[in-house]
Amino acid sequence: MNEKIEEVTALIQKQCLWQFFSRSWDREENIEGIMTMTGKILNGDKINLVTPADKAFYSDAKFLAAEIQKKMPWLFELDKSGVLELIEGVKERLLYIAVKKSRNCELNLSNY
């Protein structure tokens, strides 16, 4: 699973701008929202888009899920719990790279 997590993380690092928003709070919000939505899409779960933020997460997640399906054939061997494990692992890696260990000095400034 670790290799799979690294593979998806590498894809997101190359493709997705949402991991590098302006501050820790919006990076955390995106990582949680978009990755959770990606998991739902990959697992074929019912998706209920209520808020504008849900719709935005869905838009990014839809693209990401399609990329994972296209580029990572091993995905289809995972059952639902495997997909969730993958998603949680990727969230953790992204939080590590883009938030917890980020060297960006502006991430925790309170003002713009």
Add this chain to the structure above:
Amino acid sequence: MPLKLFCCDECIPERQNHVYIKEEGEDTTQYLPLSNIETIPGSLSERGCSYCGAKLVIGGVIKDCIQMIHGPVGCAYDTWHTKRYPSDNDNFQLKYVWSSDTKEKHIVFGAEKQLKKAIKEAFKEFPKIKRMFVYTTCTTALIGDDPKAVCREVEEELGDVDIFVVECPGFAGVSQSKGHHELNIGWMRDKIGTLEPEIKSEYTINVIGDYNIQGDTYVLQRYFDKMGIQVIAHFTGNVTYDQLRCMHRAKLNVVNCARSAGYIANELKRVYDIPRMDVDTWGFDYIKVALRKIGAFFGLEDKAEEVIADEVAKYEGKLNWYKERLKGKKVCIWTGGPRLWHWTKALEDDLGMEVVAMSSKFGHQEDFEKVIARGRVGTIYIDDGNELEFFEVLDNIHADIIFTGPRVGDLVKKLHIPYINGHAYHNGPYMGFEGAVNMARDMYNGIYSPMWSLAGKDPRVVQEL
């Protein structure tokens, strides 16, 4: 050692923290160049001033305003006419520039009266124009003029004008980035939400961070028109002052620029609950992703696919022609900030090129996180590069073409390396599908120009032969 000290920087060793060469297996938790800090004495920076960032980059694009620069006349000239952002009202913003033309006596006795006179005179000379930007400059900031008070007086006296003041003198920050920041945050604070737009579609967006360089905005606008999406405001390409006051009524903010463009989107999210979606509008494949994401947000996936199919049919063949000829060519991107991360992978994926060195004038660490995440192993990443460093890079790597500004561009031309204007383009637009082809064509024309084989020859010797 991934952080690199150039030989030319031996006497300014602090520069080592601004240069990084990516190695296999590394990510931005290990190395991230310092950026947005003061230029180190001894390094001849090519950065612009903070006032320039506000006027030349953001405010000066707006098409229906008097742009009044409160300071010596040179500050006006130096931020006028040098960036190609047209408009559909006969390029009003490119034709004119206004200055309060302060002189020594104004610096000694105060320049507010001079500013007021200049503002009223400008409105009188352009009676149809009712909107104005006023910018402070180093001199008028240092003497403590209060342009906001002056502008409120004028607004009261004239009754039908609206003036936005940007107090961001050249020395306010370490680079032009501070000017982007002050204008953007000020506009969010003072102007957004002060006017209601006419809503013509249930699908409404703002495009933040597209400055209509050689018509970029027109390209994007066509796509959104075809999808039935109303753009409330392009911040700030081909836009009016009043359209920008209506940004609070969009349902989605599409962000193509960095940092303070994102800050506007974040504030619109906080105050008005409008989501922020960051996209790449340069790059043949990237624009497909951008349109699909926007389509998915509104449930307009079919419309997005229609636009993509039409554009791909028109431009993919042309792009492939250039790809055959540009594959494997080596590129440097020495521009401002966001274009590094927008372009690096787009050039590699769309055209098979290799980006070997990137330098950012005013990018922040956010920009470097993005560009290093997207960029290649072995590529050199530089913050606030100076000319000697550029020469040293070119001594150590081979580059077939360089995206940079006209000043550095003229330097590299002397080494017989072609350059493309990475700020204002050679023959744009560069955004969207057609833009990707235009960019490829300009690179092809640069690299394959027969001029380079003649440039190194001494014409007297040729004549003798």
